[in-house]
Amino acid sequence: MSTMLARRSLARAVAQPAAALGAAPANARNMATLREIELRLKSVRNIEKITKSMKMIASTKLAKAQRAMDAGKKYGIANNEVFNHVPSDKPTPNKLFIVISSDKGLCGGIHSSVSKATRRALANVEDSPLANANANDAKVDPSSSVMVIGDKSKAQLQRQLGGNIQMTFNQIGRDIPTFTDAATVADLIVSSGVKYDSVVLIYNKFVSAISYEAAAMEIKGEAALKESDSFKVYENEDDATQDLAEFSLANAIYAALVEGHACEQSARRNAMDNASKNATDMIGTLQMQYNRGRQAAITNELVDIITGASAL
Structure with missing residues (x-):
């Protein structure tokens, strides 16, 4: 008898609707979705404030970086004039590649630009430093040495060129x-x-406020200067030749650093501007979803109230 009663009770429980068993109301999922959308809206609005602030800061720094770049380019121009007037027939098969980047991110593809150019250059050491080649499929010359300025490019080049990297610089x-x-x-x-x-x-060459491109600059070493016929005319001592080679290298590095810094600030401003626009579009979409969900929830509650009142 007790077994039959238990079976009947179980059958009645199964036949009852889910709401009678203590399940969540029909609009519970809708309320949870509204809560999630509200939290996401708050998060996207905070991100938009950050990106707009970073854009303003980058715009301010870009003006200073452009002034420094204009002054630093004079060093690079003077440096090129020296080597253009002292041509050397001595081949330079042993090249040292110096990659100029920075330690900071959130600036678009500024770091991957020089990293890809470095892979192409190492795959075509005997040709132009930036010859066209597939950077992923090209074979890297194991005898070439690489030095990297900046942690971001170092992390990108470490996997493929770890054996070629001799020294890195940061800060x-x-x-x-x-x-x-x-x-x-x-x-x-x-x-x-x-x-x-x-x-x-x-390094990255500054083209305009919205564009840049990877570029290469070659500086002859001390031995190449000694072999130059135009340079031999002055009968300089070895110490003077060594000092000139080191000073020319410092000039070229300074010109590349200031130009790369201007490219970084320009790319960061453009990246933060695009991020702010994307955040604004996302806020509009989420706000529309929130309004529609809230309106649907209110409509369901009104239907329940009207239905209950009619039943009474």
């Missing part, structure tokens, strides 16, 4: 690069003991 040019920073880097490169015939600087 260089945190604000606006100075000639002292460039001279310090040049002194460490010269005293590192790495043998090279020429130095190839790979």
